[in-house]
Amino acid sequence: MENTVVGVYDSYAQAQNVMNELLACGFSRDEIQLSPETSDRTSTQTGDAGSGQHSGIGHFFRSLFGMEDEEDRQHHDIYAEAMRRGSCVVTVYAANEQERERAVDVMNRFDAVDISERESQWRSQGWTGYDQSAPMLxxxxxxxxxxxxxxxxxxxxxxxxxxxxxxxxxxxxxxRIPVVQEELRVGKRAVQRGGVRIYQRMTEKPVQESVQLREEHVNVERHPVDQPATEADMNALKEGAIEMRETAEEPVVSKTARVVEEVVVGKEATERTENINDTVRRTEVDVEQMGASDRSATGATTAADTSMTGAGMRDMGRSDYADTAMTSDDSDYRTHWQNAYGTSGGRYEDYDAAYRYGSTAAGSERYKNYRWEDAEPSMRSDWERDHPESAWDKVKDAVRYGAERVTGRQQRH
CATH class of the missing domain: 1.20.5 (Single alpha-helices involved in coiled-coils or other helix-helix interfaces)
Structure with a gap:
């Protein structure tokens, strides 16, 4: 499997898109393997079934890695465990090094899973190796x-x-404060949009035509006569036979075929221009000169604010944290917490990050000219991404209070 490329993806749709892109890049269907082959995970078997027969994942990875040494078995265990946990595997059998690099480039464009990171996470949770008897998640x-x-x-x-x-x-x-800017790149790929399928079949229908037919019939009549025989009668007095045949017409049917219509099937290629509307982000760094009286307050607040997650810090920019250096005294926050949340139980420390998050966001360039009603959806999205353990509905009043305290637009709640 020197030129074999294996990619792991977290959804079947994502893996299917990778396979379609590989086909569009010139790989044949025989060179690409998608496992599982359908999006129905209930039909996937994770180990050996019946009387030792290999099935599903077990058979596929044994045929891929061979299981000849310890490294092969480790690869088998990792990829089989990924599929047991709901991931999909795309395998490309490249004919040479150039095709292998092309397959790697395609797979990376669709955000393939870093399987080494996944393995480290599993082992940190106690995973020791692939268990073929374990059920699918x-x-x-x-x-x-x-x-x-x-x-x-x-x-x-x-x-x-x-x-x-x-x-x-x-x-x-x-x-060093990095200034990060996103760039928008737009490419294109060929996808199936449908088409037509034409069937040719025979049909029959009854028809009726009329034709005139002629028939002849022989009539024999006897009439009594009493007269002298003439010479002609005497000449006819001899043996003989007279024949008179009957005739009749009957219909004769024949068919002829004629071409009465043509169905012409062809393809017409057209081009259109599509405008892609998206957003790119850039971190802005603002420098604020502070006097000597501000230093102690700035140092205390900055130390407290480092409890926010790195993701939130990267989104808002390092300079935004300087804007939160208003005061190291959180008594105002504690008073609001006591009035708004004190009767429901819990601790002030559970809401401290929300107050800080609101004041930090309100002091940033991103939100300083927004009303709360306009900014809330975006702030909620950032909060739920960086604090999945804390529900937005539980802390949004604290976030709003922290934001309005900075902007000076505090309202009664």
Missing amino acids: SDSEIEKDRALYGQSRTQSMDTQDMGTQHMDTQQSGET
């Missing part, structure tokens, strides 16, 4: 498993970002 179990993976991946990225920032500060005495 249900839809709810798959959703939970991927949510845990996304959460652990975000935490890992945040840790790396903080570690990099700390290292730069310690080694060079300066902090």
Whole structure:
């Protein structure tokens, strides 16, 4: 399997798109394997069935990796476990190195799963290897498993970002703030849009025509006569026979075929221009000069605000955190919490991040000119992405209070 490329995807639709793109790039259907072959996961078998016969995933990966050494068995276990957890596997058998690189490029464009990261996450949860007797995960179990993976991946990225920032500060005495800008790239691919299928069949219908037919009949009549015989009568007095035949017409049917219509099937190619409307993001860095009296408050608030996730920090830009350096005193937040949430139980610490998030967002360029009604959907999306463990409806009043405290548009709730 020197030129064999294997890609793992979290949805059947995603894997099907990869296969269609590979076909459009010139690979034949015999060179591409999609497992499972249908989106119906209930029909997929995860191990050996019956009297030792291989089926489903087990048979496929044994034929792919061979199971000849420990490395082959490890590959078998990892990919088989991915399918047990609801992923799909696309395999391409490339004829040479050039085709292999082309297949890798296509698979990466569709966000193939980093199987090494998945394996590390599984092992951190206690997974020790593929168990062929283990059942397929249900839809709810798959959703939970991927949510845990996304959460652990975000935490890992945040840790790396903080570690990099700390290292730069310690080694060079300066902090580097990256300005990130997205670029929009639009490509195209051929997809099936339908077509026509023409059937040719024979039909019969009854027809009726009229024809005149002529028939002849022989009539024999006897009449009594009493007269002298003439010479002609005497000459006829001898033996003989007279024949008179009857004739009749009968219909004769014949058929002739004529071409009465033609069906012409062809294709017409047209071109159209489609405008792609999307958004690209860019981080903006604002520098604010602070006096000596602001330093202590800034340091205290910045330390508290680092409890927010790295994803949120990257979305709003590092400079936005400077805007939250209003005061290190959270007594105003605690007073609001006591009035709004105190009777429902819980702790102030459960809402502290929400107050900080609202004040940070309101001080950023992204939201400073928005009304709460306009900004809430976007702020809710960011919050639920970065804090999946905290429901928006539970903390939105705290977020709003933190935002309105910065803008000076506080309302009574």
